[in-house]
Amino acid sequence: MTREVLPKYPIYIISKGRADTIALHTAGFLAVDYVPFRVVIEPQEFDAYAKVIPEDRLLTLPFSNLGQGGTPARNWIWEHSRSEGHESHWILDDNIRRIYRLWYGERIPCDSAPAFRQVEDFVDRFDNIAVAGMNYKMFGLPNLSAYFLNTHVYSCLLIRNDIPFRWRGKYNEDTDLCLQALTSKWCTVLVNVFLADKLPTMSQKGGNTESLYGGLGGRVTGDGTRIVPTTDGRLEMAKTLQRQWGQELVRIDRRWQRPQHVVEWKRFKTALHLKDGVDLAQLGKIDEYGLYMKAWKAVKSERIQKILTDNREKETVS
Numbered sequence: 111m112t113r114e115v116l117p118k119y120p121i122y123i124i125s126k127g128r129a130d131t132i133a134l135h136t137a138g139f140l141a142v143d144y145v146p147f148r149v150v151i152e153p154q155e156f157d158a159y160a161k162v163i164p165e166d167r168l169l170t171l172p173f174s175n176l177g178q179g180g181t182p183a184r185n186w187i188w189e190h191s192r193s194e195g196h197e198s199h200w201i202l203d204d205n206i207r208r209i210y211r212l213w214y215g216e217r218i219p220c221d222s223a224p225a226f227r228q229v230e231d232f233v234d235r236f237d238n239i240a241v242a243g244m245n246y247k248m249f250g251l252p253n254l255s256a257y258f259l260n261t262h263v264y265s266c267l268l269i270r271n272d273i274p275f276r277w278r279g280k281y282n283e284d285t286d287l288c289l290q291a292l293t294s295k296w297c298t299v300l301v302n303v304f305l306a307d308k309l310p311t312m313s314q315k316g317g318n319t320e321s322l323y324g325g326l327g328g329r330v331t332g333d334g335t336r337i338v339p340t341t342d343g344r345l346e347m348a349k350t351l352q353r354q355w356g357q358e359l360v361r362i363d364r365r366w367q368r369p370q371h372v373v374e375w376k377r378f379k380t381a382l383h384l385k386d387g388v389d390l391a392q393l394g395k396i397d398e399y400g401l402y403m404k405a406w407k408a409v410k411s412e413r414i415q416k417i418l419t420d421n422r423e424k425e426t427v428s
Contacts, residue, residue: 113144115399117226118234119196119268121147122169122187124180125204129158132204135309137163139208143222149204150183184277192271198233200226203265205309209244211401212303214417215252224399225304229268232257233299237385240275240291242299243267247307254302260378262288263298266306279354281347285373289355292378299382345369 123136132138132149140147148167151159152174159168169190176182184201191199211220225244233242243263264284275290277283288298345362348371352360355373363372384390403421 113223115224115227117145117200117223118230119198119200120191120194121145121200121202121226122191123147123149123202123204124183124187125149125151125159126155126180126183128204129155129162132159133162136202136204136206137167139206139222145223145226147202150187152183179280179283181277181279181283184283188269188271188276196271198230198268198270201267201269202306203308206266207307207309210247210250210305210307212250212254212305213403214413216411216414216417217247217250217305218403218414220304221401224401228399229301229304232301233268233270235384235388235390236297236382238295238297238380238383239299240270240273240296241267241288242301244304244306245300245302247305250302250305256301256303258300258302259382260292260298260380261300261375262373263300265308279350282351282371285351285371286354289359289373292375292380295380297380297382347371 121140123132123140125132133141137147137149148169149159149163150169150171153170153172154174156168156170171183171186173182187199187201209220209222209225210217211225212218229242229244233239241263244266245258246265262285267284269287273291273296275287275294278286278290291298348360348362348369351371351373352362354360359374359377361372361374363370365372403418405418409415409418
């Protein structure tokens with residue numbers, strides 16, 4: 111199948127210990143949407159992943175079990191993207207179920223190819239966005255602005271390749287990367303128009319959970335499949351970020367009945383800066399990138415029925 115709309119930049123999925131579930135989540139929905147991607151794995155897991163992912167979509171790291179979380183793999187991906195001549199790259203967690211669009215206050219399953227491309231085209235109008243990405247579906251509430259400026263971006267990230275930063279540390283490395291950019295007067299953008307439906311953190315086995323949280327006094331879950339950090343472990347994770355960035359920027363609070371770092375994101379005021387020659391007034395009418403509303407099964411919600419009816423005239427033949 112060929113498509114008129116595809117992402118411009120390469121999509122990498124970082125995965126470890128999840129060969130049995132990866133086709134059910136990120137790799138699965140990307141394949142259904144005909145979106146090119148590659149899964150980055152450690153060499154000892156090649157055979158397991160090759161049973162469920164085509165070999166030409168697997169990239170094997172030159173190292174394994176370093177005990178540093180996903181940081182070495184993320185930096186390897188960055189350099190791999192640069193070596194192929196790309197200006198930016200996507201890096202996705204392996205436990206995203208699909209992409210949604212926040213449309214008239216409703217979270218609606220969405221073809222991911224136009225979603226990735228729209229985020230890319232928005233970001234590429236500006237010359238000072240270091241990191242962008244999609245918010246989590248769980249936070250996609252009605253009446254949100256199209257994006258949040260200068261805040262954290264997690265799990266579904268579009269990273270500009272020429273910024274002078276890299277992934278660091280074992281814990282909260284995504285927060286740290288955003289802080290590196292923001293304290294250097296770059297911008298980050300968290301998109302609300304499109305949302306990533308990610309499984310809750312530590313809700314499935316695999317990844318680097320055991321190697322990271324086991325060293326923080328982690329406890330084994332009741333079914334024996336995972337290690338999760340204890341209260342003391344979560345406190346140490348928060349303290350690690352606070353030691354990196356100082357108490358004025360990172361404080362430690364109690365959220366969701368556990369210690370949690372809290373970053374003072376509001377102190378970052380850098381404004382977006384358009385690239386030379388970009389005139390937003392010349393963009394013309396709204397471009398839906400081929401997206402249109404379609405009911406795949408009976409719609410019970412009166413609100414969704416109205417949205418569907420109001421947008422029927424915008425539908426085109428797929």
